[in-house]
Amino acid sequence: MSIIRANQLDAWEKCVDTGVHFMLGNYALVEGAISAGCNFFAGYPITPANEISERMSQRLPQVGGKFVQGEDELCSVFALAGASLAGAKVMTATASAGFNYMQEGLGYCYTIEAPIVIADVMRTRGDNFATYADVYQLRYGCSGDYEAIVVCPASVQELYDYTIWAFNLAEKYRNPVIVMSEATIALMRERLEIPTAEKIELFNRKYTTAAPADYLPFGAPENGCPDFAPLGKGYKTIYSLNPHNEKGGIDWDPDEFERLYKRVCGKIRENEDDICRTESFMMDDAEYAIVTYGSETRPSIEAAQMARESGIKVGVLKLCNIWPVPEKAIREVAGNVTKIFAVEMNMGRYVNEITRVAGGKCPVVSVTKNRGQIHTSAEIFRAIREETK
Amino acid sequence: MGEELKINPLRKFLRKEKLPHFFCAGCGCGQVLNYYTQALDALNMDPEKMLHIGGVGCTARIPIYLKTDMFHGVHGRTLAWATGVKMTQPDLPVVIFAGDGDLVSIGGNHMIQSCRRNLDVTVVMVNNMNFAMTGGQVAPTTPEESVTMTTPYGSGEPRFDVCRLAMAAGASHVERWTTAQPVQCKLAMERALQHKGFSLIEIVSQCPTHYGRYALKTGDPVKVMNYIQSNTYAKEQSERMTDEEKEGKLPLGMFICEEKPVYAGTNMAF
Incomplete structure (x- = not known):
């Protein structure tokens, strides 16, 4: 690259x-x-x-x-x-x-x-x-x-x-x-x-420096991705959906199949630290955390400010990416607060991931809205107030 | 004096490690590969400097045996792939091998739109009149009344004349031949490889394993080829034949070969 x-x-x-x-x-x-x-x-x-x-x-x-x-x-x-x-x-x-x-x-x-x-x-x-x-x-x-x-x-x-x-x-x-x-x-x-x-x-992307005879289209280090070769230059790459080995040949071999998908998944799973990003707002002294993503972040930050004005110490963890799950950041928050509010614009979906990662360290409350609109800050604030009485 | 072992010179185009091929005994796909390598050789073209695309099915496996860059393994999307490639590397020759099911059943819309746009690719459609790799089911190209694995009482659907479809949609080069016509197939492929624009070469082919056994009650490839021969006619014969004689038969020959602007994206040149 x-x-x-x-x-x-x-x-x-x-x-x-x-x-x-x-x-x-x-x-x-x-x-x-x-x-x-x-x-x-x-x-x-x-x-x-x-x-x-x-x-x-x-x-x-x-x-x-x-x-x-x-x-x-x-x-x-x-x-x-x-x-x-x-x-x-x-x-x-x-x-x-x-x-x-x-x-x-x-x-x-x-x-x-x-x-x-x-x-x-x-x-x-x-x-x-x-x-x-x-x-x-x-x-x-x-x-x-x-x-x-x-x-x-x-x-x-x-x-x-x-x-x-x-x-x-x-x-x-x-x-x-x-x-x-x-x-x-x-x-x-x-x-x-x-x-x-x-x-x-x-x-x-990185292009190979190998000669066509030495090029492995799907050969890569563990948890890494292979180098590309240009089309039409003698590299003879087969890009097939079918199970393929490092040479790109279509072959069914359980070992090759396992190795291919271990790498295809591993290159993301094992690089989560490089891929995942989160942002924290008012989390330093927070007793409660909103964990949210996308456009729900902005009303969530406002709701946290409203809560703080009422004496409830709420912070926000914004997930800049939801897949792969930023597990480290969620786990850390779960260990530091007494309750997580999973705010999202659906019937309650990603809350399952947050609950899984929180692993029982703190309860996770699903705050949902499925009305074709994002939450207002007041709606989120009301949900927090109800749950922190 | 022992006989000298001769190796087919066209083997130079093939991936040795992939041989022997996986086609059934008597299948037409091997013949099509043979005719195609002859056309490459005649034009002095190097498959290593080309892209070949196969979708899913028996025909889609033809280019696996060629020493070439290749896309494979998704059903019906060959022309969609090619659209992206030709927008990025317009000078890279792209040849598609598609079965009738791949091209005009699941990939039908991509096919007619690519004809309309005159995408600069060569499509070799091997029409074996059924879905062969999956075990011999009815296809849009299956002759009416044929018994297949999903038409046990005979097909109640009329079939596509794919060449007429391609011409109506705007393809600029369209020909149809059968596997029993090696010279015609090879020359048609040569014309297609040299043609700037959308070329469709339909090759009506025998599938003794499925279409032969289920529809024609024979697994003998020669008998299936005879069936194809008696159910096709040279288009030049058309005027001398009655409508009754032509009923249910496909014309063979070159139907169109004309120059038209090729597709270069949805916008006019900027």
Whole structure:
């Protein structure tokens, strides 16, 4: 893997629109992708993700990239796989119902270790209201063994920042990465500051230096990922979903199969410290903690402030990514507080992970809202007050 | 004097470690691989400098035997993969081997949209008239009334004429031949490899193991090939044949070969 700065991209001056903007969330995500060097996008219309495709169709030709509107989500996700293996940095955007269709291609990319980025602007089933109902689908939607990486921006600024992070993780670990968004932040306009290009650090996948005869397409160190070879240069790589050995040959061998998936999962599981990020707010003296993610973070911080004004010492642990589970940070919080509030915009899903990781060190209370809107701070505060009487 | 051992010169294109191949005795896929390597050789093309794509099925396994970069293992998405590749490496020749089930059943929408866009790829569709790898189920290309594993009383569905479908959708080069026509198959593949735009070469092929045994009550590949021969006709014969004579039969030949702009993304050139 090589590390570059965004000012080393081709047409970098057009890629990085440095300055302060008042921008739509979906547009900020596009700008993040372009700043990260994204040069291929394939998408299929779906609300509330349409502004991503629309802006991509405008921006990519300006920076020498290609835009494809596929005939469906399957075309989009497999075009991503093809373009990624051909060397492009690729992205698609969809919303829950469209993400359903992408599982097949996503599973292929996990297996043959193609870096792709998918933005899922999550929506309620059958309509376009805000929800985080699909947090488990992002992790468990595909058949077969794999580990997902899902980052969860909470603002327009983070839609930009986390999309760059997503591309970097995808390239570094040769794994699909999902940017989890939802209607509230996707369709909100707020301040976005785009840094100067030299301040943006980018990871690019590593290409092999081996000669074709010595190249092992799926040979990698334990818990690492293999080096790429370019297409059409004599490396004769077979990228098959079928069980394959280090040489890429399609063969059923229980030992090879076990080894392949141990590595495909291990490269994420064993690198959680590098992948996972959390942020703490008012946690130093907190007796209670809100553990939350994505756009629920902001009303949660306000609710914690309201609670503190009433004498209840509440802090917030924000999970910047929900998969892999930032277990260390959650476990530490569970050991330091008397109760955790798992705040989320669904019927109560990720609370299961938090409860599992808390491991009985403290009780975990599920604070849910499943009404197509994010929580208000007052709603969260009321839930805390009830539980801390 | 012992006879000198001769090795087929086209072996140079094949991955030795993958041989012998896994196709059933009498299957047409081996013939298609043979014709294809002949076409490569005639054009002096190097598969190592190309990308081959197979989806899922017997036909999808053909390129596994070639020394080449290859995508494989997902059903019906060959053209979707190719779309991404051609947008990124437009000069990389891409050849797809797809069965009839892969191309026009599960992959049907990708196929018609890629024809419409005139995606610059070669598609070799081996039409064995059924889903063979899964055990001989009915396909969109199965002749009406055929008995298959999922049509025990005979198929009640009319079949696709895939070449007509491709032409109607906008493909710029379309031909159909049978495995019993080695020279025609090889020349058609040569034309396809040289054609700029979407080429579909349909090769009607025998599946003695499944279509033969279930629909034709014979596992003899020659008998299945005879069946194919008597149920196809050279398109040049068309005018001399009555509608009754053509009923249920597929025309063979080159149907179209024209120059058209190739797909370069959804936007016009910036």
